[in-house]
Amino acid sequence: MAREPGYKELPIGGLILEAGNAIRYKTGGWRTYRPQVDKDTCIECLQCWLLCPDCCIYAENEKMEGYDYDHCKGCAICAKICPAKCIRMILETDPRGMADERGRYHSKSKNSSSVIDSKR
Numbered sequence: 001m002a003r004e005p006g007y008k009e010l011p012i013g014g015l016i017l018e019a020g021n022a023i024r025y026k027t028g029g030w031r032t033y034r035p036q037v038d039k040d041t042c043i044e045c046l047q048c049w050l051l052c053p054d055c056c057i058y059a060e061n062e063k064m065e066g067y068d069y070d071h072c073k074g075c076a077i078c079a080k081i082c083p084a085k086c087i088r089m090i091l092e093t094d095p096r097g098m099a100d101e102r103g104r105y106h107s108k109s110k111n112s113s114s115v116i117d118s119k120r
């Protein structure tokens with residue numbers, strides 16, 4: 001096991017001196033609520049991608065492709081600003097498991113067994 005630095009070895013004030021190192025720390029464990037996106041009603045405006053303070057939203061080929069749950073803190077800014085109201089925030093302990101590993105689900109799928117509350 002790697003040795004943890006003692007307090008005398010830490011930067012004064014706990015400052016982060018090395019820019020861009022946040023990717024190395026899986027801080028998603030801080031989250032109480034997790035976002036999920038209904039891809040049937042998402043209009044691909046990418047406002048969530050622009051405004052997420054932790055850059056936790058995947059965008060590929062100009063489409064919103066779900067969440068980086070290793071780093072999403074569950075702040076709900078994406079859900080608040082989404083003009084299509086297609087992002088819901090659910091408790092981490094919520095058993096609704098129809099979303100994929102990136103938090104995407106399809107509310108209009110005939111195979112869906114859950115009722116989607118996208119206003120939540």
Ligand code: SF4
Nearest residue numbers: 042043045046048082
């Ligand atoms: S803000 Fe809402 S509608 Fe726009 S890309 Fe994100 S999830 Fe889709």
Ligand code: SF4
Nearest residue numbers: 052072073075076078
């Ligand atoms: S809940 Fe907050 S941190 Fe997570 S994806 Fe949305 S805006 Fe980003």
